[in-house]
Amino acid sequence: MNAEWYLLAVLFALLIGLMVGKAWERYKLRGGRWIDRRRLRETPHYMLGLNFLVDSQVDQAIEELTQAASTDTDALEIQMILGNLYREKGQVGRAVNVHQALLQRPDLTTLEHAYVLLCLGLDFRHGGFVDRALEAFQEVLVLDPRNRYALVNLQKLYEDQHQWTEALRVREQVARIDAGRHPDDQQILGFLRNEIGSAQQRAGDTAAAARTFDDAIDVDARTVPAYLNLGDVRERQGNLTAAVETWERLIEAVPEHAYFAFDRLERAYGTLGAPQRFVALCERLIARDPQGWRPRLALSRHLSAAGQYRAAFDRLLEALPHHPHGLAIHQEIWEALAALGFEPGLIRRYVELTREAVFYLDPHVCRRCRYRSAELLWQCPQCHEWNTFIEERIARVKDAPTAQLESLEP
Numbered sequence: 454m455n456a457e458w459y460l461l462a463v464l465f466a467l468l469i470g471l472m473v474g475k476a477w478e479r480y481k482l483r484g485g486r487w488i489d490r491r492r493l494r495e496t497p498h499y500m501l502g503l504n505f506l507v508d509s510q511v512d513q514a515i516e517e518l519t520q521a522a523s524t525d526t527d528a529l530e531i532q533m534i535l536g537n538l539y540r541e542k543g544q545v546g547r548a549v550n551v552h553q554a555l556l557q558r559p560d561l562t563t564l565e566h567a568y569v570l571l572c573l574g575l576d577f578r579h580g581g582f583v584d585r586a587l588e589a590f591q592e593v594l595v596l597d598p599r600n601r602y603a604l605v606n607l608q609k610l611y612e613d614q615h616q617w618t619e620a621l622r623v624r625e626q627v628a629r630i631d632a633g634r635h636p637d638d639q640q641i642l643g644f645l646r647n648e649i650g651s652a653q654q655r656a657g658d659t660a661a662a663a664r665t666f667d668d669a670i671d672v673d674a675r676t677v678p679a680y681l682n683l684g685d686v687r688e689r690q691g692n693l694t695a696a697v698e699t700w701e702r703l704i705e706a707v708p709e710h711a712y713f714a715f716d717r718l719e720r721a722y723g724t725l726g727a728p729q730r731f732v733a734l735c736e737r738l739i740a741r742d743p744q745g746w747r748p749r750l751a752l753s754r755h756l757s758a759a760g761q762y763r764a765a766f767d768r769l770l771e772a773l774p775h776h777p778h779g780l781a782i783h784q785e786i787w788e789a790l791a792a793l794g795f796e797p798g799l800i801r802r803y804v805e806l807t808r809e810a811v812f813y814l815d816p817h818v819c820r821r822c823r824y825r826s827a828e829l830l831w832q833c834p835q836c837h838e839w840n841t842f843i844e845e846r847i848a849r850v851k852d853a854p855t856a857q858l859e860s861l862e863p
């Protein structure tokens with residue numbers, strides 16, 4: 454009897470233990486108040502809100518998450534997301550209010566504190582409050598010195614203000630954190646140094662500018678504008694030979710962007726009394742990349758300037774199949790045709806080649822945000838990323854991969 458009673462007592466204790474465990478799992482003590490963590494999941498608003506968020510339906514996401522937040526007013530992450538959504542909608546004041554209210558909570562962990570400050574920094578940056586944004590990101594870094602997101606935002610803020618030295622210092626911190634895992638780091642460090650050099654050049658400190666451009670090339674040998682600027686400095690210092698050497702180094706290091714040095718080299722070779730060096734350079738580049746249309750265009754311009762219109766015209770027709778949409782080539786062809794008296798045989802050759810061409814005025818596009826530009830830009834004016842532009846080429850209709858589609862048709 455005693456044994457039975459004892460067994461019952463043990464079973465009862467076990468049951469109580471299970472119930473307490475369950476309750477503990479379900480309720481958490483927060484701020485001296487028991488709250489039910491499962492209540493959020495019992496309303497559809499939280500899930501719906503997250504789904505709308507993934508689907509980029511901002512208004513519906515705000516509506517559902519606001520409902521969810523009224524169920525559990527303590528849920529930090531929902532308030533944080535709501536604030537971010539207000540910012541995305543352009544309601545910066547409201548976003549700031551939400552995030553600042555979160556900062557008042559006494560029970561924030563260091564991580565939560567840093568994250569709310571980061572959101573606040575983004576609000577201020579979005580609203581154009583530069584100083585307050587700077588302050589917020591710096592505060593994040595006090596709490597979390599290796600916060601890459603805060604560092605990158607700080608860098609962009611300094612770039613917006615053309616404070617290139619500060620931007621470089623911050624990016625160097627990012628590069629140290631990345632420790633070689635982020636291939637863009639060197640490239641960005643190169644471009645930032647180039648901007649510092651340009652500022653020194655504008656301020657008249659030519660010697661310092663030359664050293665900085667050299668540094669930029671050392672950091673990343675593909676920093677195209679640094680070669681151009683260094684050559685310009687050498688030329689201004691009266692050393693045209695050194696300038697030519699620098700621009701030729703650009704061509705060796707970044708052959709696909711050789712054309713940036715064309716105008717400078719053509720002029721310099723002429724001044725040095727050796728214009729044939731430009732012809733030789735173009736021929737060399739054409740031999741190296743038979744698809745390249747820019748050396749052909751440059752060569753044809755050089756030949757036209759020397760009055761050799763027929764040779765120029767032939768070069769242009771060679772360039773055209775490699776870039777049938779290039780407006781610059783077509784314009785040059787018409788110039789040559791005019792100089793050659795609109796010979797009917799030449800016009801027929803041209804029309805034959807251009808039958809399927811589509812004209813394009815803006816062949817450069819940002820890989821990141823698809824911003825279009827007529828020229829290659831080193832920093833995108835829309836997403837502010839460095840060196841993201843590629844030249845867009847469209848294949849001719851008959852070159853497009855339509856064979857499969859055709860085979861499906863009856």
Ligand SMILES: [Zn+2]
Binds near residue numbers: 823
């Ligand atoms: Zn972009």
